[in-house]
Amino acid sequence: MKHFMMRFSVTSLLLLTIFVSRAQISGTNSVLSISANSATVVDAGLTLSGTGNISNMTVQITGGYISGVNGDILSYTATLPGGMASSYDNVHGVLRFYGSTSISNWQTILRTVTLTTTSSSCYSQKRNVTFVLGDKLFNPTNGHFYVKSGTYTNWVDTKNAASETSYYGRKGYLTTLTSKDENNFVWGMTVYTYNWIGASDDYTQINSALNRTVYANQSASDGNFHWITGPEVGMPISTGHTWSSGPNSVNNSHMNWESSNPDDYPTLNSSVPGEENYVELFDWSGEWNDIGSRNAEGIYEYGDMPQDNPQTAHSTRNIIISSGVSSGVITGGDVSVCPGSNSTVLTLTGLTGSVVRWESSPDANFLYATTISNTTTSLTVTNISQTTFYRAIVNSSSPSSCSNLPTSSTKINVTNTITGNIVADDNNVCATGIVHLTLYGNQTDILKWQRSTSSTFASSVTDISNTTAFLNEQANSTGTFYYRAQVQNSGCGSPQFTPGITINIVTGTPSVGGNVDSKTFCGGSNSGTLTLTGKTGSVNNWQQSTDNGLVWTNISNTGSTNSFSGISATT
Secondary structure: EEEEEEEEEEOOOOOOOOOOOOOOEEOOOOOEEEOOOEEEEOOOOOOOOOEEEEEEEEEEEEEEOOOOOOOOEEEEOOOOOOOOOOEEEOOOOEEEEEEEEEEEHHHHHHHHOOOOOOOOOOOOOOEEEEEEEEOOEEEOOOEEEEOOOOEEEEEHHHHHHHHOEOOEEEEEOOOOOHHHHHHHHHHHHOOOOOEEEEEOHHHHHHHHHHHHOOOOHHHHHHHEEEEEEOOOOOOEEEOOOOHOOEEOOOOOOOOOEEHHHHHHHHOOOOOOOOOOOEEEOOOOOOOOEOOOOEEEEEEEEEEOOOOOOOOOOOOEEEEEEEEEOOOEEEOOOOOOEOOOOEEEEEEEEEEOOOEEEEEEEEOOOOOEEOOOOOOOOHHHHHHHHOOEOOOOEEEEEOOOEEEEEOOOEEEEEOOOOOOEEEEEOOOEEEEOOOOEEEEOOOOEEEEEEEEEOOOOOOEEEEEOOOOEEEEEOOOOOOOEEEEEEEEEEOOOEEEEOOOEEEEEEEOOOOOOOOEOOOEOOOOOOOOOEEEEEEEOOOOOEEOOOOOOOOEEEOOOOOOEEEEEEEOOOOO
């Protein structure tokens, strides 16, 4: 059955949507016990559902991976259909399947995927294997998905291309790197290339991201780097260049500038804006560089956009190696705590031997490891302020002698309050029109919204009972109004307010989007005409979407009807 629908846009939008399901994946929840150095099927009960063919599959070792030619191996025993291929990346533990086939064929193939752990007994005991629909990589720390663009274009074109993609109900964007762990995860995807990320100090990009004039010109914005994309859209990152006592993090934002950057080369003069307004990730160090005109690949990211309606696109199997290892397993981790005052007890169980020390790191790969002088099997972690990973370094005596063996790591997640930014569809709204606001980047619960005629919210404050990231409110009188949201981490600290946003309600009659009829077809050829009724104002253009309304493509048509034919998917 095929459905076709359109969206009409002038000053307001009408969305007619039908949920589209291409595929879903689910796996076995129980922990799998395997023997070392023995190929074992990861999940014989893995289930894929949906209709039609889908392209590509990815299987990752997302926890405890031992790399290298003598490391852990993912393989499979199924016979691939004609035209399909596979490859295994033994640096990152990623098995990729290429080609398109039916969902039932994919289920058969993935049910034969095996894990063979390293033949050495001196390695950690836990593994996690994740099955991912399509060609994306899954980050278990934040639940987001990533893929390289595969094309070399300038920053602006790469940013725009990312925003025109989607992944199983998640809108795409040029990646935003907000922690050391995420920074290193994305760095691991880069091989001998420069890679665009979604940051810039270009005043036109910042103003566009926030949909209002924040900086009047480049001299005003120069050195003030912001996230331009993703859930963090509009959030400041750092101020200043290396030649002007910079860079300086804003609100403890993560930044990973290379030691001589940002330098705004070639204009090293604080009174003259330079030419390097976009940010790239160096493949050789994972550090950032400001640069101007260059063609590079981009990293696309998917996850946590307010418009998302995510479908299940991955399944993870937890694995314990029951023989040939002796590091033990840490319990008590994988919990969330409030920043500041907190206490978590981690316990190492199953070790025959002694603890040399413990280690902590802000990233899962322990590239920034800090030594903790503790030789017991118990570690009490107190008063941490950022998400941190922990592991023990042990000397094992059974079943073989292993020195300085790292255990698998565990994570303590710190739920810092990040209020986010409010973006308006339009900061100038006609009287009786609709104020459309969206809260981006908050890592909190939304308690309520507020409206006031005071920019400081010192008086005339009206509470709005809305706990979603979207506020749509009719403008009933002219004047200048200010909006903000109140947010709070569940059980952590006091409620906080987002920065306010200014909305001007002006005299005038707002346009009305009207309604578009829907059409339904059952297979075969199709054609017809969609009709717009009930609108006021003129038609700028029509738009169509094939991903449930996340990404829209313009149709050059200014009429009240739109003809279509040969629609092959829900649109």
